[in-house]
Amino acid sequence: MKGKATSFDIAHYAGVSQSTVSRALRNSPLVNEETRRRVHEVAKQLNYKVDKNASNLRTQQSSTLALLLFEDPTSDESQINPFFLAMLGSITRACAKEGYDLLVSFQSSSSDWQADYEDSHRADGLILLGYGDYLDYQPKFKTLIDQHTKFVCWGASVDNRPDLTVSCDNYGGGKLAAEHLLATGRTDCAFIGDASDHSPEFFARYQGFKDAFLAKGVALNERKMANAISTEESGYHATRSLIANNIRFNSLFAASDLIAIGAIRALKEAKIKVPDDVHVVGFDNIAVASFVNPPLTTVQQDTTLAGQMLVDNLLKLIRGENVENTLLPPRLIIRGSSV
Amino acid sequence: MKGKATSFDIAHYAGVSQSTVSRALRNSPLVNEETRRRVHEVAKQLNYKVDKNASNLRTQQSSTLALLLFEDPTSDESQINPFFLAMLGSITRACAKEGYDLLVSFQSSSSDWQADYEDSHRADGLILLGYGDYLDYQPKFKTLIDQHTKFVCWGASVDNRPDLTVSCDNYGGGKLAAEHLLATGRTDCAFIGDASDHSPEFFARYQGFKDAFLAKGVALNERKMANAISTEESGYHATRSLIANNIRFNSLFAASDLIAIGAIRALKEAKIKVPDDVHVVGFDNIAVASFVNPPLTTVQQDTTLAGQMLVDNLLKLIRGENVENTLLPPRLIIRGSSV
DNA sequence: TCCTAATCTGACACCGGTGTCATAATGTCA
DNA sequence: TGACATTATGACACCGGTGTCAGATTAGGA
Structure with a gap:
């Protein structure tokens, strides 16, 4: 034969x-x-x-989902944000559980998407993943919807956003972080991240954080903020610039763990002790968080559940069932950086 | 329409x-x-x-590769070895560069592989990834070869192994680690890993390490070894058992960074100072390595190059070109854990 | 015994492209 | 002007399955 x-x-x-x-x-x-x-x-x-090709051709469906991972084009190309790698892992598992194959593809959010997986019948639907600039994506989402492409996004569910999202309750997570710092008596707090609406996740985290402080009658000082994208480098430089400008604080909330880790490096370098002088709280609970020194207090996003929900919702969408945006509960993980 | x-x-x-x-x-x-x-x-x-299905059906090829990631079934399911996640990233990029799609699938090495991607024409070839038990894989490799499945493996290229491999020069890497420790004067060395031939990568690292010591006339003490799989937990427990048995050493070589990180935790717990009391060297240079305390000296595997070579070799194999096993050069990264 | 229903199987069109072959149209040269 | 090469196009079989329809066979009931 x-x-x-x-x-x-x-x-x-x-x-x-x-x-x-x-x-x-x-x-x-x-x-x-x-x-x-x-x-x-x-x-x-x-x-x-x-033969899957023959079978798919006849039945007009592929039993395959495609994962498009958007990376911040400014970040180092060789390193992928570990949070998304964790998501990738859980999505892969969720797909396998549902009997679907998974196509993985990295996109750079600046260039045109190679989002023709669905048009070309290679995949029945798309999962979009990435901390991204909401404003950039908007027009592309509309195109996808016009073409009746089935897709779900990980990220902030902003009002009037036309797509289906699964996201962590970033606002609630920010509140958790704030309440923890307030409980430890550290009310003079800096924020490292991006509080503009270009980065909806970070923005929501900041809002929740700020509101929790306000609820206790404490207003955040706008000068004690520095912009950073989600890399260690960026967190390091942002924190350094605060220190260089002689801005004082006794606690620090970073919009992501990578930023927090960079911030800790900058603090150490300036002989500022963590947690004695400054309490630090991050966001994501990436694997590294428990290994850094001191171990990082952070707001955990449940990546396993997130991956499962993304896949579940997408499959519902494909089957024509009704689906709602999904908000996952965050959880505070207290470690040495804030005791 | x-x-x-x-x-x-x-x-x-x-x-x-x-x-x-x-x-x-x-x-x-x-x-x-x-x-x-x-x-x-x-x-x-x-x-x-x-329509890719129609096109693939007619041309009898899919422009798709499949990545099978084998995980150690004993390790925690929710955490994937960061080294392989890095590999996944570079493989994805390499595929994109060559105009191929990538299917990703996690396998547990115990159960039967769902390696029918090629039989079912979903992929033109397979990439197998994982620290694995060589003896378990052997019969399955034979089946794959009998069926003329095109595949490449990441891992040790053992003699008479029938498959095509791309791997790091684990033996040379072990030597690098040893020479570094010898240069710092720490000749009383422990090894945490698996020196049996069930784990060919770890075995080769150990051999290179041992031979470099022998070349300087220093014999390793077999009692100062403990078995561990590539997890932080396992490294922690293995090191703890050495300490509990009152075994002394002034340096430690771990077969992987995760093991090394676990070892450092065990050492710290026992009030043994790194690097003052014990120099520690790991293997892989995962992203975490530079963030742990102290930063970990380690042997780097070039994941970017590795991913590219895996894809390149597989494509050559698919095109029927001649391919040789590939050995990639390791590089020593000196950090605070061994100065 | 005849009629109808239930069960099982085969023939065939079809999914949407790709590759081969035949043919029409145009150009070239003696 | 006729023979022939060149270029551009259409018709059609084919890839390997799936789903529909018709027909054969057997069982059951009157």
């Missing part, structure tokens, strides 16, 4: 028609028990596997 | 036959320049994308 076996080969050896083979292998109730057994037997012997 | 546009729709609007559309879109030199332009125009207007 040259090349791979086809259903015709099975039909030949099992002494039935090709139609029957197809039915038998999919366990159709239409075929006789004995016939089915024989067909399965022969198929196994010939190591026959259904 | 209901549903997605097909090449027949394009043909209709462009006033040519469907064959011509197909040729024009693939820029065949057979079609007239003017015709080609018109076809492209219409295709763009209708947002037409070639």
Whole structure:
């Protein structure tokens, strides 16, 4: 037998028609028990596997989802944000559980998306992942929706955002961080991140944080803020600039763990002790967080649940079921950087 | 227009036959320049994308590779070894560069592989990734080869191993680690990892390490070794057991960074100072390594190059070109854990 | 025994492209 | 002007399955 076996080969050896083979292998109730057994037997012997291309072509669906990972083009290309890698892991698992294959693709948010996975019938739907600039994405989302592409996004669910999202309750997470710092008596707080609406996740975290402080009658000092994207480098430089400008604070909330880790490096360098002089709280609970020195207090996003919800919601969307935006509860993980 | 546009729709609007559309879109030199332009125009207007299933079915190839990631079943399911996540990133990029899609799938090395991606024509070839038990894999490799499946493995290239591998020069890496410790005068060394041939990468690292010591006339004490798989937990427990047994050493080589990080935790807990009392060297240079306290000296594996080589070699294999096993040079990264 | 229903199977069109072959249209040269 | 090469296009089989429809066989009931 040259090349791979086809259903015709099975039909030949099992002494039935090709139609029957197809039915038998999919366990159709239409075929006789004995016939089915024989067909399965022969198929196994010939190591026959259904040709997915032929099958997909006929049924017009691929049992495949595509994951588009958007990276911040300014960040170092060789390092991927560990938070998204964790998400990738959980999404992969969730797909496998549902019997779907997963295509993975990295996009740079500046360039045009290669989002034709669905148009070309390679995938039944898309999962979009990335801390991204909401304003940039907006027009593209509209295109996707116009084309009736099925997709879900990870990220902030901003009002009037036209797409379906799954996200962490970033606002609530910011509140958790604030309440923890207030409980430890550190009310003079700096914020490192991006409080503009270009980065909706970070913005929501900041809002929740600020509101929790306000609720206790404490107003955040706008001067004690510095912009940073979600990299260690960026967090380091932002914090350094605060220190260089002689801005004092006894606690620090970073919009992500990577930023927090960079901030701690900058603080150490300036001989400012963590947690004695400054309490630090991050966001994400990436794997590194528990290994840094001191171990980082942070707001955990449940990546396992997030991946499962993204996949579940996308599959519902594909099946035409009704789906709502999903908000996942954050959880505060207290470690040495804030005791 | 209901549903997605097909090449027949394009043909209709462009006033040519469907064959011509197909040729024009693939820029065949057979079609007239003017015709080609018109076809492209219409295709763009209708947002037409070639149906990959139909195309793949006809051409009998998928322009897709599949990545099978084997995880140690004993490790925590929610955490994926960051080294492999880095590899995943570089493989994804390499695939994109070569115009291939990437299917990602996690396997547990105990259960039967779902390695039918190639049989079912979903992928043209497989990339196998994981620290794995060589003996377990052996029979499965034979099956893959018998079926003429195209695949490459990341891992140790053991003699008479039948598959094509890309790997780091683990032996050379072990030597680098040893020479560094010898240069700092720390000759009383412990090894945490697995020196059996069940874990060929770890074994090679240990061999290189041992040989470098022997070359200087120093023999390693077999009692100062403890088995561990590549997790922080495992490294922690292995090191703790050495300490509990009152085994003394002034330096420690861990078969991976995760193990090293666990080892440092155990040492700290026992009030043993790193690097003052014990120098520690790891392997992999995962992202965490530079953030732990003290920053970890380690042997770097070039994941970017590794991913590129895996993809390159696999594509050569698919094209029927001649390919050799590839050995990548390791590099010593000296940090605070061994100064 | 005849009629109808239930069960099982095969023939065949179809999914949407790609590649081969035949043919029409145009150009070249003697 | 006729023979022939060149260029551009269309018709059609084909990839390997799935789903529909018709027909064969057997069972059951009157």
